[in-house]
Amino acid sequence: MLKIVVGHSNDPDSFAAVEEVIQQCTTSLIGNIPQAGILFTAIDFEHHLILQRIHQAFPGIELIGGTTDGEISSVLEFQQDSITLMLFCSDDIEIFAGVGEQVSTDPFTATKQAVEQAKAKTTKAPQLCLTHPESLTTSGVSILKGLKLALGEKFPIFGGLAADQSKYQQTYQFFQTQVLSDSVPILLFSGNVIFSHGIASGWFPIGKTSKVTKVEKNIVYEIDGKPALEFYRHYLGTLSPSIEYPLAVFAEDGVNFYLRAPIAHDETTGTITFFADIPEQATIQISEAGHQDILSAAHDSFMNAINNYPGKEPAGVLFFSCVARRQILGMQTQQEYQTTKNYLHHCLPACGFYSNGEIAPINSTGQTHFHNETFVTLILGSS
Amino acid sequence: MNCQQEIQKLQKENRILQKKLERSEIDRIKLEETNRKKESLLKKVIDEVQASQNQLEQRTLELERTLMNLQVMQDKMSVLGGLVADVAHEINNPVGFIMGNITPAMEYIHDLLYLIELYQHFYPEPSPKIKEQIQVMDLDYVCEDLPKLITSMKEGTARISQLSSSLRTFARADTESKLPFNIHEGINSTLVILKHRLKANQNRPDIQVIKQYGDIPLIECFPGQLNQVFMNILANAIDALEESNHGLSFAEIEDKKNQIIIKTTLDSQNNTVVIYIKDNALGMSGVVQSKIFQHSFTTKPVGKGTGLGLSIAHQIIVQKHGGTLEVESFVGEGSEFAIAIPIY
Numbered sequence: 001m002l003k004i005v006v007g008h009s010n011d012p013d014s015f016a017a018v019e020e021v022i023q024q025c026t027t028s029l030i031g032n033i034p035q036a037g038i039l040f041t042a043i044d045f046e047h048h049l050i051l052q053r054i055h056q057a058f059p060g061i062e063l064i065g066g067t068t069d070g071e072i073s074s075v076l077e078f079q080q081d082s083i084t085l086m087l088f089c090s091d092d093i094e095i096f097a098g099v100g101e102q103v104s105t106d107p108f109t110a111t112k113q114a115v116e117q118a119k120a121k122t123t124k125a126p127q128l129c130l131t132h133p134e135s136l137t138t139s140g141v142s143i144l145k146g147l148k149l150a151l152g153e154k155f156p157i158f159g160g161l162a163a164d165q166s167k168y169q170q171t172y173q174f175f176q177t178q179v180l181s182d183s184v185p186i187l188l189f190s191g192n193v194i195f196s197h198g199i200a201s202g203w204f205p206i207g208k209t210s211k212v213t214k215v216e217k218n219i220v221y222e223i224d225g226k227p228a229l230e231f232y233r234h235y236l237g238t239l240s241p242s243i244e245y246p247l248a249v250f251a252e253d254g255v256n257f258y259l260r261a262p263i264a265h266d267e268t269t270g271t272i273t274f275f276a277d278i279p280e281q282a283t284i285q286i287s288e289a290g291h292q293d294i295l296s297a298a299h300d301s302f303m304n305a306i307n308n309y310p311g312k313e314p315a316g317v318l319f320f321s322c323v324a325r326r327q328i329l330g331m332q333t334q335q336e337y338q339t340t341k342n343y344l345h346h347c348l349p350a351c352g353f354y355s356n357g358e359i360a361p362i363n364s365t366g367q368t369h370f371h372n373e374t375f376v377t378l379i380l381g382s383s
Numbered sequence: 384m385n386c387q388q389e390i391q392k393l394q395k396e397n398r399i400l401q402k403k404l405e406r407s408e409i410d411r412i413k414l415e416e417t418n419r420k421k422e423s424l425l426k427k428v429i430d431e432v433q434a435s436q437n438q439l440e441q442r443t444l445e446l447e448r449t450l451m452n453l454q455v456m457q458d459k460m461s462v463l464g465g466l467v468a469d470v471a472h473e474i475n476n477p478v479g480f481i482m483g484n485i486t487p488a489m490e491y492i493h494d495l496l497y498l499i500e501l502y503q504h505f506y507p508e509p510s511p512k513i514k515e516q517i518q519v520m521d522l523d524y525v526c527e528d529l530p531k532l533i534t535s536m537k538e539g540t541a542r543i544s545q546l547s548s549s550l551r552t553f554a555r556a557d558t559e560s561k562l563p564f565n566i567h568e569g570i571n572s573t574l575v576i577l578k579h580r581l582k583a584n585q586n587r588p589d590i591q592v593i594k595q596y597g598d599i600p601l602i603e604c605f606p607g608q609l610n611q612v613f614m615n616i617l618a619n620a621i622d623a624l625e626e627s628n629h630g631l632s633f634a635e636i637e638d639k640k641n642q643i644i645i646k647t648t649l650d651s652q653n654n655t656v657v658i659y660i661k662d663n664a665l666g667m668s669g670v671v672q673s674k675i676f677q678h679s680f681t682t683k684p685v686g687k688g689t690g691l692g693l694s695i696a697h698q699i700i701v702q703k704h705g706g707t708l709e710v711e712s713f714v715g716e717g718s719e720f721a722i723a724i725p726i727y
Contacts, residue, residue: 012398016398081406166413208431244421325533327414
């Protein structure tokens with residue numbers, strides 16, 4: 001049996017907010033003791049204070065989390081400048097946390113360290129991994145590669161990259177009571193956990209097709225033999241490349257594509273850094289999305305997860321949505337969560353955040369991939 | 384709710400409102416920027432669509448013009464084809480008279496020569512006038528040469544007859560539906576038309592054509608179009624052989640031998656007839672091989688090749704006959720075209 005509870009406060013005062021969240025969770029727990037939790041907070045909070053207070057309230061809890069670009073929950077729905085906490089209780093599911101630091105220096109060692117730390121405490125077979133890693137110091141693909149190496153190529157990994165309300169300066173990750181940067185915290189679920197998921201984006205390629213002619217991992221130097229920045233200048237004029245206008249990178253069939261969003265650019269060299277790697281000679285197109293496309297995709301993602309859920313009663317749901325979706329939706333952002341909640345007979349405990357990159361498998365049996373501009377729904381329960 | 388709680392609640396709401404105000408200002412600026420980017424992107428894409436539409440219109444115009452020219456050309460070719468068939472038919476009649484009369488003419492000549500021989504035997508001393516005439520006309524030579532002359536005329540008329548029959552086969556007008564056709568007849572008539580290009584000239588000896596015809600049934604096809612394909616591939620093979628002779632002496636070419644092998648087989652497993660046309664010229668590189676069936680691709684000098692021949696041949700075999708046209712070539716060894724046509 002898996003019990004999931006959620007607390008959410010939009011009080012800008014750190015102490016008041018964490019107290020409110022703890023109180024909501026305690027009420028919902030009805031005496032159950034949580035084993036683990038995941039915390040999503042806005043950047044402008046006293047994170048140390050919040051983590052310490054949670055550990056005082058729930059001693060021995062395995063806690064991870066990080067900063068975001070907006071928070072979602074079944075309590076307050078979509079909020080900015082809030083904190084939301086999801087807690088897990090179960091007698092037949094083990095949930096343990098691990099962390100790897102200095103991920104930009106050596107992503108493979110850092111991820112291996114995180115997985116080994118969590119596995120060391122586990123007695124049952126690991127089934128699922130949640131993560132909330134750094135987004136600004138290294139490529140999301142490198143982190144995912146490391147996690148896959150440590151957990152297995154087809155091990156299901158879900159999560160979102162930490163964000164900082166689109167300042168792109170510094171993000172924070174949480175592990176137990178520590179506030180870290182350049183790290184990869186994970187939560188490993190072992191035993192009787194069951195789950196299903198759905199992913200969808202809503203972005204479509206537009207404009208002419210081009211070729212990436214010079215690239216090094218996630219730094220694109222040239223497109224069609226010219227500085228990469230010129231490609232964006234052609235479409236956006238003097239405005240900077242940004243996450244809302246990613247590149248559609250086409251597969252060999254020329255029909256299927258995945259998205260890679262820009263994170264930074266260099267005016268002098270004309271290079272653009274993306275959240276994840278792009279292959280050399282890849283065929284690309286700029287892409288964009290409208291409000292309706294984004295909302296329909298969120299709905300599709302949720303419905304896929306619900307329709308594929310292998311059990312009877314889900315215990316809770318996690319959402320990982322892209323910061324670009326929030327930026328384009330503006331005032332309509334709250335509809336992303338609202339579009340999902342109407343399809344349930346009762347209110348399912350839900351928690352999520354707007355991230356700088358999403359992690360989820362493309363289908364239920366396939367390998368985990370790194371995504372941009374995507375809405376990931378993860379439904380959890382026990383068998 | 385007591386006063387203290389009410390104050391706390393109001394203080395909290397005030398904090399939230401202040402934060403929301405601050406956030407909404409940042410969000411508004413971001414949203415405006417996002418919208419400006421969208422506006423710029425969409426404007427650019429509309430420009431691109433407009434430019435591509437203009438290009439398409441231009442291309443459509445060019446294609447329409449080309450189509451019209453092709454239609455005019457097709458009409459002309461069709462009229463010319465009909466004309467060639469008619470002329471070939473018209474030539475056949477007088478050739479028929481000549482061929483029909485040449486055998487009795489030979490008999491008469493033979494009789495007349497025998498009669499002269501008899502005269503000479505029984506009247507060894509003719510009148511001086513006859514003697515003089517015999518000398519002037521060189522009777523002995525005429526008697527020897529006349530039968531040869533008639534034999535040569537017979538051969539000439541036989542050739543005219545073969546050529547006119549080949550022209551009729553080659554230029555036969557295609558109907559809307561397919562007809563049963565003897566592929567060998569089609570290849571043979573194409574070879575007759577190309578005879579002037581195959582025979583020896585001052586620079587090189589004959590191009591040898593080796594026929595390895597198999598036992599194949601009649602094929603339901605558009606005969607005129609198939610002949611066009613044979614003509615195109617054979618003419619290309621002759622061009623390639625001539626190119627391979629460049630810089631070689633007559634004797635060197637004679638040693639090397641310019642050769643075209645035409646082989647036909649029945650592939651009963653795939654229910655197709657396969658025609659192989661192979662030359663021993665210089666062959667093609669992989670890059671050229673991959674492009675030869677592309678529209679407008681040619682390796683010939685400007686003004687010599689249109690780049691349409693093999694592209695049209697490919698279209699005729701693949702689209703019109705549901706077959707395949709493939710090429711296998713090795714640089715320095717030559718090329719082999721394989722035309723497979725299904726038997727229905």
